[in-house]
Amino acid sequence: MTFDVLLFASYADALGGRSLRVTVPEGSLVADVVRVLRALADPGTIPERPLVAVNRRYAKADQELHDGDEIALIPPVAGG
Amino acid sequence: MRTGIVHSRPLDVSAVAAEVTAPANGAVSVFVGTVRDSNHGRPVTAIEYSAYSEMAERELQDIAREACAQFGTEHVVIEHRTGYVALGEASVVIAVASPHRAAAMDASRWIIEQLKQRVPIWKREHYVDGTLEWVGQDG
Numbered sequence: 233m234t235f236d237v238l239l240f241a242s243y244a245d246a247l248g249g250r251s252l253r254v255t256v257p258e259g260s261l262v263a264d265v266v267r268v269l270r271a272l273a274d275p276g277t278i279p280e281r282p283l284v285a286v287n288r289r290y291a292k293a294d295q296e297l298h299d300g301d302e303i304a305l306i307p308p309v310a311g312g
Numbered sequence: 313m314r315t316g317i318v319h320s321r322p323l324d325v326s327a328v329a330a331e332v333t334a335p336a337n338g339a340v341s342v343f344v345g346t347v348r349d350s351n352h353g354r355p356v357t358a359i360e361y362s363a364y365s366e367m368a369e370r371e372l373q374d375i376a377r378e379a380c381a382q383f384g385t386e387h388v389v390i391e392h393r394t395g396y397v398a399l400g401e402a403s404v405v406i407a408v409a410s411p412h413r414a415a416a417m418d419a420s421r422w423i424i425e426q427l428k429q430r431v432p433i434w435k436r437e438h439y440v441d442g443t444l445e446w447v448g449q450d451g
Binding site for chain 1: 345
């Protein structure tokens with residue numbers, strides 16, 4: 233499965249863009265995509281268990297992914 | 313009236329308040345968050361907000377719906393600005409109307425706390441010395 237993972241704020245800086253294409257095997261979980269992304273970023277820029285949204289809802293690390301899911305890596309929020 | 317939106321235009325506080333005003337309501341509580349000139353002692357010249365807009369609006373609408381259920385009102389409008397916001401300008405406006413003041417004021421406080429915890433919006437502070445930094449929740 234291939235996803236264009238959405239990136240924002242400090243995570244976009246850490247990975248050099250607003251999205252990044254990631255390919256993972258069928259049946260992969262949120263945590264698998266996180267692992268791929270962290271390996272591409274400088275150490276310390278993305279925590280081991282960052283917030284992740286799938287289809288615009290916060291998702292747990294063990295949520296299974298499906299083709300067409302919209303995945304976003306969410307830095308610590310700071311609205312207001 | 314119950315909405316939550318994110319956009320890059322200057323916020324019109326009076327217009328947001330007017331949206332929730334209704335004859336059945338005896339109270340309108342308006343919270344305005346503005347850009348402060350310093351953070352932890354460091355002089356700030358502006359804040360640049362960015363958002364995952366589609367999800368941010370969804371979260372804001374969830375918060376508005378939850379506030380209505382919890383505080384017994386039907387009138388909540390939340391607007392959050394994105395892009396470059398100058399010192400003193402509003403970054404967020406929350407208006408809640410209710411028949412009585414306690415519910416309106418309590419809901420307003422609850423909404424801003426929820427917004428700060430849940431809504432995917434980020435801010436980058438611009439400092440007097442020309443540097444920039446993404447800041448966390450307490451910034």
